[in-house]
Amino acid sequence: MTDGDDNIRRSPRSIDVKDITLENVRAGKITPEDLTIRRTTLLHQAGVADQEGYPQLARNFRRAAELTALPNDVLLGTYEKLRPYRATYFELLALSQEIAARYDAPETGDYIRQAAEAYRDKGLLKPE
Amino acid sequence: MTGSKRFAKRAERAVNKDTFVQEDASLGLVVMDSPNDPKPSIRIDKGRIVEIDGCDQENFDTIDRYIARYAINAEAAVEAMATDSLVLARMLVDINVPRHKLMWLMSGCTPAKLCEIVSHLNVVEMMMAMQKMRARQSPGNQAHVTNWKENPVLMAADAAEGALRGFDELETTCRVARVAPFNSLALLVGSQTPHGGVLTQCAVEEGLNLRLGLKGLTSYAETLSVYGTDEALRDGDDTPWSKGLLASAYASRGIKIRFTSGTGAETLMGYEQGKSMLYLEARCLLLVKGSGAQGVQNGSISCIALPSALPGGVRAVLAENLIAASLGLEVASGNDAMSSHSDMRKAAKLMLQFLPGTDFITSGYSSMPRKDNMFGGGNFDSDDMDDWLVIQRDMQVDAGMEPVTEEAVLDVRRKAGKALQAVFGELGFPPVSDQEVEAAATAYCSDDMPDRDLVEDIAAAGAFLDGPLTALDVISALDRRGFEDIAANILGMQRVRVSGDYLQPAAVLNRHFEAQSAFTDRNQYQGPGTGFRLKGAALAKLSAIPQARTAAEMVPASAGRAGVTLKSIGGPGPGTARDVVIALGPAFAAELDTTLCGLSHGEVLKALTAGIESKAMHARVVKFFHTADCGMLGFEGAKISGSGIAIGLQSKGTAVIQRKGLAPLNNLELFSQAPLLSREAYFQIGANAASHAMRSPPSPVPVKVDNMARLRLIVQAMLMHKREIASIVPAKSPSEMQVIHD
Numbered sequence: 116m117t118d119g120d121d122n123i124r125r126s127p128r129s130i131d132v133k134d135i136t137l138e139n140v141r142a143g144k145i146t147p148e149d150l151t152i153r154r155t156t157l158l159h160q161a162g163v164a165d166q167e168g169y170p171q172l173a174r175n176f177r178r179a180a181e182l183t184a185l186p187n188d189v190l191l192g193t194y195e196k197l198r199p200y201r202a203t204y205f206e207l208l209a210l211s212q213e214i215a216a217r218y219d220a221p222e223t224g225d226y227i228r229q230a231a232e233a234y235r236d237k238g239l240l241k242p243e
Numbered sequence: 244m245t246g247s248k249r250f251a252k253r254a255e256r257a258v259n260k261d262t263f264v265q266e267d268a269s270l271g272l273v274v275m276d277s278p279n280d281p282k283p284s285i286r287i288d289k290g291r292i293v294e295i296d297g298c299d300q301e302n303f304d305t306i307d308r309y310i311a312r313y314a315i316n317a318e319a320a321v322e323a324m325a326t327d328s329l330v331l332a333r334m335l336v337d338i339n340v341p342r343h344k345l346m347w348l349m350s351g352c353t354p355a356k357l358c359e360i361v362s363h364l365n366v367v368e369m370m371m372a373m374q375k376m377r378a379r380q381s382p383g384n385q386a387h388v389t390n391w392k393e394n395p396v397l398m399a400a401d402a403a404e405g406a407l408r409g410f411d412e413l414e415t416t417c418r419v420a421r422v423a424p425f426n427s428l429a430l431l432v433g434s435q436t437p438h439g440g441v442l443t444q445c446a447v448e449e450g451l452n453l454r455l456g457l458k459g460l461t462s463y464a465e466t467l468s469v470y471g472t473d474e475a476l477r478d479g480d481d482t483p484w485s486k487g488l489l490a491s492a493y494a495s496r497g498i499k500i501r502f503t504s505g506t507g508a509e510t511l512m513g514y515e516q517g518k519s520m521l522y523l524e525a526r527c528l529l530l531v532k533g534s535g536a537q538g539v540q541n542g543s544i545s546c547i548a549l550p551s552a553l554p555g556g557v558r559a560v561l562a563e564n565l566i567a568a569s570l571g572l573e574v575a576s577g578n579d580a581m582s583s584h585s586d587m588r589k590a591a592k593l594m595l596q597f598l599p600g601t602d603f604i605t606s607g608y609s610s611m612p613r614k615d616n617m618f619g620g621g622n623f624d625s626d627d628m629d630d631w632l633v634i635q636r637d638m639q640v641d642a643g644m645e646p647v648t649e650e651a652v653l654d655v656r657r658k659a660g661k662a663l664q665a666v667f668g669e670l671g672f673p674p675v676s677d678q679e680v681e682a683a684a685t686a687y688c689s690d691d692m693p694d695r696d697l698v699e700d701i702a703a704a705g706a707f708l709d710g711p712l713t714a715l716d717v718i719s720a721l722d723r724r725g726f727e728d729i730a731a732n733i734l735g736m737q738r739v740r741v742s743g744d745y746l747q748p749a750a751v752l753n754r755h756f757e758a759q760s761a762f763t764d765r766n767q768y769q770g771p772g773t774g775f776r777l778k779g780a781a782l783a784k785l786s787a788i789p790q791a792r793t794a795a796e797m798v799p800a801s802a803g804r805a806g807v808t809l810k811s812i813g814g815p816g817p818g819t820a821r822d823v824v825i826a827l828g829p830a831f832a833a834e835l836d837t838t839l840c841g842l843s844h845g846e847v848l849k850a851l852t853a854g855i856e857s858k859a860m861h862a863r864v865v866k867f868f869h870t871a872d873c874g875m876l877g878f879e880g881a882k883i884s885g886s887g888i889a890i891g892l893q894s895k896g897t898a899v900i901q902r903k904g905l906a907p908l909n910n911l912e913l914f915s916q917a918p919l920l921s922r923e924a925y926f927q928i929g930a931n932a933a934s935h936a937m938r939s940p941p942s943p944v945p946v947k948v949d950n951m952a953r954l955r956l957i958v959q960a961m962l963m964h965k966r967e968i969a970s971i972v973p974a975k976s977p978s979e980m981q982v983i984h985d
Contacts, residue, residue: 135738137731140718147713150459150737152497160743167762168343169571169748171313175487175535176746179494187457190492191450197485199477223491229312230484237305237473239482 129153154183174222181220189218197230199239206241207231258585264552271515274506274550274559275362279517283356285324287317296355304473306526309483310354314533319351328356332363335372335569338770342375349569354525357569361521361562366595369561373599375768376568378538378749378761380775382600383411384643385575387607388430389617392689393422393697395429395667396660396675400683402433403659404652405610406441408628409645411751412463414607416446416617419697423447425672425704427460428717431733432666433659439732440752442499442745446618449489451708456498459714459737462745463499465540465575465606469530470504471523474514487534497740499750501538501573502531506556506563507546520550524563532570537748539567540606542577542596545619551582551592561595568601573749573761575603579620589622590634597634597642600775602749604642612688635785641777646788657684662726669720670712673699798835798962805836806845806985811978815865818885823855823932826880827866827980828873830894830970835963838896839917839956842925845984850922851890852982854929860886860936862929864982868975871967873915874908877901879977886936890928895963896920900932911935914944917960918952921945 130149139145161176182190196202196210208231215224234240253259268277286294292311293300303311323331331348334340349357364372386405390397398415405413415430417423427445434441442462445455455461467486470476476483486502493500504527506520515523524541531539542560543550550556564576576596583589596604605623608631613621623631632646660680667675673696682692714737721730735756739745744758751759768774777785809832818824825848832844842850852862867879873891877899880889887903888911896917901910912931914920920928924944931941953960 130741132738132742135734135741137718137722137727137734140715140730140734141722145715147459147715150713150715150741151457152495152741152743156741156743157494157746160746163747163762168346170316171532171535172537172748173535174313175491176494178488178491178535182491182495185495187453190495191453194449194485194488194492197482197488198480199482199485223488226484226488230482233305233308233484234482237308239305239477 152183154180157183178220178223178226181218181223184218184220185214193227197227200241203241203243204231204235207234256585258583258588260584261588262548262552266553268517268519271510271517271520272553273519274553274556275358275519275521275562277517277519277522280358280519280522281355283324283328283353283359285315285320285353287320290317292317292320296353305483306471306473306476306530310526310529310533312533313487314529315353316350319347321351323348323351324353324356328359329363331360332368335360335364335376335565336368338375341769342766345376345569346571350571354522354529357525357528357566358519358522361565364562364565366558366561369558369565370595370599373561373565373568373596373601374774375766376565377599377601377766378568378571378573379602379751379759380764380766380768381759382641382643382775383603383751384409384605385412385414385603385607386410386610387579387616387618387620388413388415388433388610389417390611390615390689390692391418391617392692392694393417393419393426393700394679394683394689394692394695395425395700396663396679396683397686397689397692398426398429399433399436399659399663400656400686401611402430402443403436403655406434407437407647407651407655408610409643410441410608410610411643412442412444412603413610414444414446414465418617419701420447420451421701422697422704423451423455424458424460424708425700427455428666428707429663431460431714431736432663432717432721432729435729435732435736436659436662437655438754439735440754440756442751453492453496453498454708456493456496458708458712459740461498462736462740463501464493465501465503467500467536468503469527470509470512470514471526472509472514472516475509475512478512478514483530483534486530490534490536494746497743497746499745500536501540501575502534502536503540503544504528504531505541505543505546505577506559507543507549511546511549521559521562525566528563528567528570528572532572536572537746537750538573538575538602540575540577540603541567542574542606544577544606545580547577547580547582557592557595560592564596564601571748571761573602575606576601578605578622579607579618581620581622593623598638598640600641608644615688629788629790632785632788636788639777639782639785641775641781641785645784648789653684657681660684662721662729665724665726666717666720669723670707670716672703672707794962797959798966804843805832806843807832807848808983808985809833809864809866809980810983811866812981813979815863815883815977815979818863818883819861820885821861821936822863822885823860823929823936824880824884824889825851825862825864826876826889826891827864828871828876828893828967828970829866829868829972830871830967831866831892834966834970835894838894838920839960839963840896840920842896842922844894846922847892847896847925848982849984850925851892851929854926854931855933857926857930858933858937860933864980865977866980867977868970868972871964871971873897873899874901874910877910878907881905883977888932888936890932893917893964894967895960898925898928900928900935902935912941912944914946916946916952918956919947919949921947
C-alpha cells in the first residue's frame with residue numbers, strides 16, 4: 116500500500132455526512148479521506164449493536180474502531196501474522212502489545228494475545 | 244430379459260444425470276445425525292464454558308475454544324441447554340414466541356444442541372421457522388455479474404440491468420486478478436445507473452479486496468470462508484482468530500462482510516472426522532457468530548451437489564440456513580451453484596428458501612447466461628428470469644426480482660455503457676467505442692462483444708489500483724460528462740460508508756440510501772397478518788409481468804374478417820327431410836369472426852356445408868340469438884330441422900351434433916375442444932351429421948391430440964364465450980340466414 120493510503124487512516128479531520136454533496140465535490144471540498152469511516156462512528160455502531168442484543172457484533176465493531184488507526188500495510192500484516200504457523204508465541208505477544216499501545220487498540224491487543232495462547236496450546240505457532 | 248421401455252425413457256431424464264450415493268458415516272457421507280456426532284452438553288464453571296458437547300476444555304480444538312470464548316452466551320446456555328430440544332423446536336414454529344426470545348435461547352446452544360433442535364423439524368416447519376427467524380423483515384436477493392471476456396462495458400450493462408431488476412447486492416469476480424479494479428469500477432458504475440443503493444463487491448484475495456474497498460469501488464465482501472474442523476480451516480490457511488481479525492479489518496474500512504460456509508465442504512476436503520455435515524456447519528456458524536461477523540452465505544454454496552447426493556441433503560441445507568438465522572446472522576441462502584440437472588428438482592429445492600424468504604434468496608443469481616458465470620454458478624441464470632417472475636406472481640411472494648420491460652432494460656444498459664465510456668475517457672483509460680456500448684446493450688453473452696485489448700486493460704487497471712484515483716474521481720468524471728445522477732448515486736454510496744449503517748446485520752440500502760437491516764427493518768413475524776406482507780403497490784408491481792395482456796387485447800378483433808356475410812331471410816321455415824341445420828351462436832360472423840383453431844367463420848361454414856353436401860344432404864344455416872350454449876344451439880336447431888339433425892356451433896368453434904327428441908345434454912357427438920378442430924374435422928362433422936340424418940353409420944372425426952391446447956387457449960376461450968354471451972338478445976327469434984362468402 117502507498118504512503119498516501121496510510122495518511123488517510125491517520126487523518127483526524129472529520130466531515131459531517133450531510134456535507135458530502137455533489138456541490139462540495141465540484142468545489143473540491145471533499146477529499147478521499149473524508150469518505151472513510153471514523154473510529155467514533157464504529158463505536159457508535161457498536162453501541163447500537165449492544166443495545167440490540169448483538170454482543171459479538173458490538174465487539175467486532177469495537178475492534179474495527181481501533182483498527183481505523185492502523186495503516187493498511189500494518190492491518191494486512193497483522194492478519195498475515197495471525198494465520199497458522201506465521202509467528203512465534205513471543206512475536207504474537209509483541210504484536211499484541213505494539214498494536215495495543217501504538218494505536219490505542221486494547222481490545223485488538225487482547226484478541227491477539229488470546230490467539231497467541233490458543234496457538235501455543237494447539238500447535239499453530241511458527242516453529243522456533 | 245427385455246427391459247421396460249418406460250424405465251429406459253426415465254433413465255434419460257435430467258434427474259438421472261444427477262449423482263446419488265448411500266449414506267456412509269465413516270466417509271462423512273451423512274448430512275444430519277451421524278453416529279459420530281456428539282450429544283449436546285455444556286458445563287459452565289464460574290461463567291466460563293469448560294465443556295462443549297461432551298468435550299472437556301483440555302481437549303478443545305481451536306474451534307471449540309473460539310466458540311466457548313466468543314460465541315456461546317453462558318447465561319443463556321443455562322436456560323437453553325436445560326430445555327428439551329423438542330420444546331425449543333416447537334418454539335421455533337410457534338407464532339407466539341417472537342424472534343428475539345428464540346435468538347436469546349439459541350445464543351446459549353452448543354453445535355450439537357442446534358442440530359438436535361432442527362432435526363425435530365420437517366421442511367415445512369423449517370420454512371415456518373425461517374419466515375420468523377430471518378434477520379431482515381423484507382427478503383432480498385443477490386446477483387452474480389461476470390463475463391468470460393472480462394469486458395467492462397458488458398459488465399456495466401449487466402450490473403445496470405441487475406439493479407433495475409431489483410437485486411440488492413451485485414457481486415463480480417475475475418478470471419485474471421489484475422483486471423479486478425476495472426471489474427469493480429464497471430460494476431459500481433452500472434449498479435448505480437438505474438437508481439442508487441445497490442451494494443457491490445469483487446471477490447478476490449483479501450488484500451486486493453480491501454484496497455478496492457478503500458478506493459470506494461466496492462462496499463461489501465463475502466470472501467471469508469470458514470470450515471468446521473481445525474484441519475479444514477488450516478487447509479484454508481486460516482484460524483478462527485485470523486478470520487475474526489479480517490472481519491474487523493473490513494469493518495474498519497467501512498466494508499460490509501459476510502462469511503462463507505456450508506455443508507459438505509469439510510467432507511470434500513477430507514477432514515470431516517466422520518461427523519455429519521450439519522454438525523460441522525453448526526460449528527462454522529458459531530465461529531462466524533463469535534467473530535462478530537453480521538452474517539454468512541451458507542446453504543452448501545459450491546458444495547451443493549454433495550449433500551444433494553445424499554438422503555435429506557436438501558432438507559439439511561434449509562436446516563443450516565435456519566440455524567444461521569436463529570443465531571441472528573444474515574443469511575444469503577445458497578441456490579447459486581448448480582444443484583441438479585433437473586429443472587423440476589432445482590425448482591423444488593429453491594422453494595425452501597423462496598417461499599419463507601431469506602435475507603438473500605440466492606447467494607448469487609446469475610444475471611447473465613451461465614457460460615459467462617465466472618463463479619462457476621448459474622443454477623438460475625438470465626434465461627430463467629421469466630420463470631422466477633412468474634412463480635413470484637403465482638405465489639404472491641417477493642423473492643427479490645422485479646418484472647421489467649425490454650425497453651427499460653435496453654435504456655439502462657445503454658446508459659451504463661455510455662457512463663463507463665465517459666469514465667474511461669475522462670480518466671485516460673483505454674477507450675470504449677460506441678460499437679461496444681451498443682453491443683453491450685443488446686448482448687446475450689460475451690460472445691456478442693467485440694474483443695478488447697486485454698493486455699492494455701490489465702495495464703491500465705493496475706495503474707488505476709496503484710495510482711491516486713479513487714471513486715471521487717469517478718464521480719467527478721461522470722458529473723463532467725453529464726451523468727450527474729449516476730455521480731450522485733456513487734457519492735451516495737460513499738456517504739453511507741462513512742455513516743457505517745450498512746454494517747448492521749442483514750443491511751441493504753433502499754433507493755434513498757437508507758439501511759434496511761435487522762435493526763431498522765426488524766423481522767416481526769408472529770403469524771398471519773404480521774411480518775412481511777406483499778401488498779399494495781409492491782404486489783401490483785410483481786404481478787404486472789409484461790407478458791400479461793389485458794382481456795381486450797386477447798379476443799381477436801371482428802371487423803370484416805369473418806370471410807362471410809350472413810343475411811337474415813326471415814324466421815326459419817319448415818325445411819325438408821334432406822336438411823341438416825347449422826345452428827349458429829349469436830356472435831357468429833358478427834361480434835366474433837374466428838374460431839379457436841384459427842379458422843375464419845366463413846371457412847368453418849364452408850367445411851361443414853361441404854361435408855353435409857358430400858352425403859347429398861342440404862345445409863340450412865340458422866342463427867340463434869337467445870342462447871350461447873352449445874348444447875342448446877344443437878337442441879334448438881334439431882327442433883326446426885327437417886331431418887331432425889342439427890349441428891350446434893358456437894362462435895369459438897365448439898360443435899355438437901344433435902337429434903330432435905334427445906335432451907340438450909344427451910347429444911350424438913360433441914366436439915368440446917375447439918382448438919383441436921380443423922377444416923378436415925369440420926368437413927367430417929358435416930358429413931357425420933348428414934349420415935345421422937340418413938341413419939347411416941358416421942366415421943370418426945379427425946381430432947388432433949394436443950394436451951397443451953387448453954393450457955394455451957383457456958383465457959381466450961373464456962373471453963370469446965363471454966363475448967358470445969354478451970351478444971345474446973333473449974327475446975329475439977332465430978333467423979334463417981343467407982350465406983354470402985367473401
